[in-house]
Amino acid sequence: MICVTLDMQCSLCGSDRFHLPTQPGESPHVRCANCTAVKCQTLALESTLMAYRREHTPPHHRAA
Numbered sequence: 001m002i003c004v005t006l007d008m009q010c011s012l013c014g015s016d017r018f019h020l021p022t023q024p025g026e027s028p029h030v031r032c033a034n035c036t037a038v039k040c041q042t043l044a045l046e047s048t049l050m051a052y053r054r055e056h057t058p059p060h061h062r063a064a
């Protein structure tokens with residue numbers, strides 16, 4: 001899991017820092033780094049996650 005600053009804010013505390021899952025076994029949810037509220041319904045965030053995974057996932061790990 002990594003902690004990143006995204007161009008969005010937590011609906012509960014207003015933080016723009018979020019924890020993103022980076023491992024296949026981790027929860028697929030994105031959580032606010034400040035209050036740990038789950039933020040997973042945002043379309044922009046989905047795009048951010050997909051872009052991140054494209055950039056950081058080795059080709060031989062993409063099959064799953």
Ligand SMILES: [Zn+2]
Nearest residue numbers: 010013032035
């Ligand atoms: Zn929060």
